[in-house]
Amino acid sequence: MCSLRLYPAQLQHTMSQRSERRGIHVDQSELLCKKGCGYYGNAAWQGLCSKCWREEYQRARQRQIQEDWALAEKLQREEDAAAYASSHGSQATPRSQTSQTPPSLAPFSKFEEKKTNEKTRKVTTVKKFFSPSSRAAPKKDSHEAKSHSPSFPRQLSVDSERVSREFVEFLKNLQKPGREIHKQSRLFIESMAMKKDLGADELSECVQDFYQNMSDRLMSHFKGSSEKVERVMDQVEKYIMTRLYKSVFCPETTDDEKKDLATQHRIRALHWVTIQMLCVPMDEENPEVADSVVKAITDVIEMDSRRVPRDKLACITSCSKHIFNAIRVTKGEPASADDFLPALIYIVLKANPPRLHSNIQYITRFCTPSRLMAGEDGYYFTNLCCAVAFIEKLDAQSLNLSPEDFERHMCGQVSPRGPGEAAPWPHAGPALSQLRRNLELLSSLETRQQQVMDGAHSLQAELSSWQESVGREVQEILEKYPLEIKPHASAIDADNADSDLLPPPLQPQVFAG
Amino acid sequence: MTAMRVDVKVVMLGKESVGKTSLVERYVHHRFLVGPYQNTIGAAFVAKAINIGEKMITLGIWDTAGSERYEAMSRIYYRGARAAIVCYDLTDSSSFLRAKFWVKELQTFEEHCKIYLCGTKNDLIEADRSMRQVDYHDVQDFAEEIGAHHFETSSKTGNNVDELFIKVALDFSNSALELMRDEKGVDLGHKKDSYFYACCHH
Numbered sequence: 001m002c003s004l005r006l007y008p009a010q011l012q013h014t015m016s017q018r019s020e021r022r023g024i025h026v027d028q029s030e031l032l033c034k035k036g037c038g039y040y041g042n043a044a045w046q047g048l049c050s051k052c053w054r055e056e057y058q059r060a061r062q063r064q065i066q067e068d069w070a071l072a073e074k075l076q077r078e079e080d081a082a083a084y085a086s087s088h089g090s091q092a093t094p095r096s097q098t099s100q101t102p103p104s105l106a107p108f109s110k111f112e113e114k115k116t117n118e119k120t121r122k123v124t125t126v127k128k129f130f131s132p133s134s135r136a137a138p139k140k141d142s143h144e145a146k147s148h149s150p151s152f153p154r155q156l157s158v159d160s161e162r163v164s165r166e167f168v169e170f171l172k173n174l175q176k177p178g179r180e181i182h183k184q185s186r187l188f189i190e191s192m193a194m195k196k197d198l199g200a201d202e203l204s205e206c207v208q209d210f211y212q213n214m215s216d217r218l219m220s221h222f223k224g225s226s227e228k229v230e231r232v233m234d235q236v237e238k239y240i241m242t243r244l245y246k247s248v249f250c251p252e253t254t255d256d257e258k259k260d261l262a263t264q265h266r267i268r269a270l271h272w273v274t275i276q277m278l279c280v281p282m283d284e285e286n287p288e289v290a291d292s293v294v295k296a297i298t299d300v301i302e303m304d305s306r307r308v309p310r311d312k313l314a315c316i317t318s319c320s321k322h323i324f325n326a327i328r329v330t331k332g333e334p335a336s337a338d339d340f341l342p343a344l345i346y347i348v349l350k351a352n353p354p355r356l357h358s359n360i361q362y363i364t365r366f367c368t369p370s371r372l373m374a375g376e377d378g379y380y381f382t383n384l385c386c387a388v389a390f391i392e393k394l395d396a397q398s399l400n401l402s403p404e405d406f407e408r409h410m411c412g413q414v415s416p417r418g419p420g421e422a423a424p425w426p427h428a429g430p431a432l433s434q435l436r437r438n439l440e441l442l443s444s445l446e447t448r449q450q451q452v453m454d455g456a457h458s459l460q461a462e463l464s465s466w467q468e469s470v471g472r473e474v475q476e477i478l479e480k481y482p483l484e485i486k487p488h489a490s491a492i493d494a495d496n497a498d499s500d501l502l503p504p505p506l507q508p509q510v511f512a513g
Numbered sequence: 514m515t516a517m518r519v520d521v522k523v524v525m526l527g528k529e530s531v532g533k534t535s536l537v538e539r540y541v542h543h544r545f546l547v548g549p550y551q552n553t554i555g556a557a558f559v560a561k562a563i564n565i566g567e568k569m570i571t572l573g574i575w576d577t578a579g580s581e582r583y584e585a586m587s588r589i590y591y592r593g594a595r596a597a598i599v600c601y602d603l604t605d606s607s608s609f610l611r612a613k614f615w616v617k618e619l620q621t622f623e624e625h626c627k628i629y630l631c632g633t634k635n636d637l638i639e640a641d642r643s644m645r646q647v648d649y650h651d652v653q654d655f656a657e658e659i660g661a662h663h664f665e666t667s668s669k670t671g672n673n674v675d676e677l678f679i680k681v682a683l684d685f686s687n688s689a690l691e692l693m694r695d696e697k698g699v700d701l702g703h704k705k706d707s708y709f710y711a712c713c714h715h
Contacts, residue, residue, distance in 0.1 A: 324557070334534075334538075335557060336533070336534035336557060336576055337525075337533075337534070337557045337575075337576035337577050337578045337579075338529055338530075338534075338578050338579055338580060340557045340576075340578070341578040341583060342578070373522060373593045374520070374521070374522045374573045374593070375560075375573060376558050376560065376573070378522075378573075379557070379558040379573070379575055380558070382575075382589055382590060382592075383557075385589050386578075386583065386586040386589050386590065389585070389586050389589065390582075390583065390585075390586055393585060397582070398582040
């Protein structure tokens, strides 16, 4: 905004020149600043001159800032009151962040002022616990505002907020160490936000180091009660990974996405693999087994929608339990690994879970190590890894097929339902027969339509021939009985008065008299 | 199967139908499977706590698929295992050859894993000596050579089964004192990178 203010006299000169040339006539009063300061205005400044516009703008802005402030203060007060009422106020963390967003538009000095303002107020309340978090919040906010990246949303998602709240709720029971845990976790999340560009392995290392440090400290605090440590670590993992999920799941620095697609294509190409080829002891005709299979498929697909590694693992475990149930119902005895692994492979092939590779990588990188290595969840996860490895390497031999058969299957030359083989999909049985019935119906409809069309054609031909014959008949009759128009006998020709036909003219009778 | 804290990972390796599952089943539930039963839904993973002195040690026992088609994947299974029970069928010499294969694999890739050789179906031998195809002394020699322990068990009678698993727990308890001091129980730190990649990545 360079303040080039022109006096009317100056401008008039140039204007008059121009208007002479172009023939534009503008009333001079329309060009003046609306404030009436005597300078010219500009449409871009709402008809004001630059100086008046700037004044006006500043005023509006100031008003806006004041309003925002008032709003923020009000929210804060409400929040404090609510916190007091419940004597906890766990909601303070996420809410205070949002309420601080508007003032961040204000000049920075003001912002600082507000921050200190808030700090002092906070300390006087019982919410000492939250002071590190709320103090940290604006710092993070301003950082995010500066490096506005699309991959890191400024607003916390509903999920994150809920998890944060639960985390705080949980830590409250721990009192003093809880505060420390919360602070450390927050600091860690902030530090991770700066490390977005690191490779996946480095990110994993950071998180694992954090887990290790945290659990070491907890271990010494709880004096070796590993159960307590584990319980806290579960919450820490949940909180951290929910917050970091977006930036560390399938990061751009890796080729995870490419591999996801490759796995997906691979599984799709193997759609023809049957339960018999894999020697899976599952009888899908049995409704209970079929039900378990469907549940297992649902669970393994569900994995992708979870954020916390532990929750993802829980999906795998649940899927595995359904498989065990299916095998137990079929065989009448508990499943061993010899039954379980092929069944899992079959389920993965049928489910084609989304982003399978990414999910496995994510769990491997960010799960608390003890769970992955030894426990039950770890066992099922390992089986899933095996299943994926098997699917990637699967060849003719692993299905007891000849290489030629395998190739033909892969090219889609042989349908999954080979002769003598049972349908691979029991649910597809009725659907397929329905399909066939429909096809038959369609073809019979087609022949009937053809008949109708033929009938219509012959009718048309008949009609035209009838028309012809009628025409011909008419013609014949016309020829046989030509129309002769005979002159009318009684016609009187006025011009031919002498005609014989006319009675003799009346002669005047002379009466002698 | 509850979410018990597991201290030590024990993998069961061995050819199909050598009786890995029966061995675990006998040890954990003290029974031998004849005919159908419905009590447990799966015997693939079990956690079992043992008292060793004053300590409670929980064994997480991992059953593995023995079929050759999954051989390439077995490495994923035994990663991080503290003990491996390599089973072979006393009445089937080919099963012992396969056992040797796993021993070699373990020695190459999992040096912290203690190996236990376990000949199964001892009851069949006792009923008929001519059934034996794997000589006791041959295996004993092999075990000494590789620094492994050697057991002959019968899941049917329960012979030697408890002894085997108690030995596993005892050894772990003793070695844990030295090994766990500097490794903090689970040393995923330097292994996690290879956890999945080594086998699934090609």
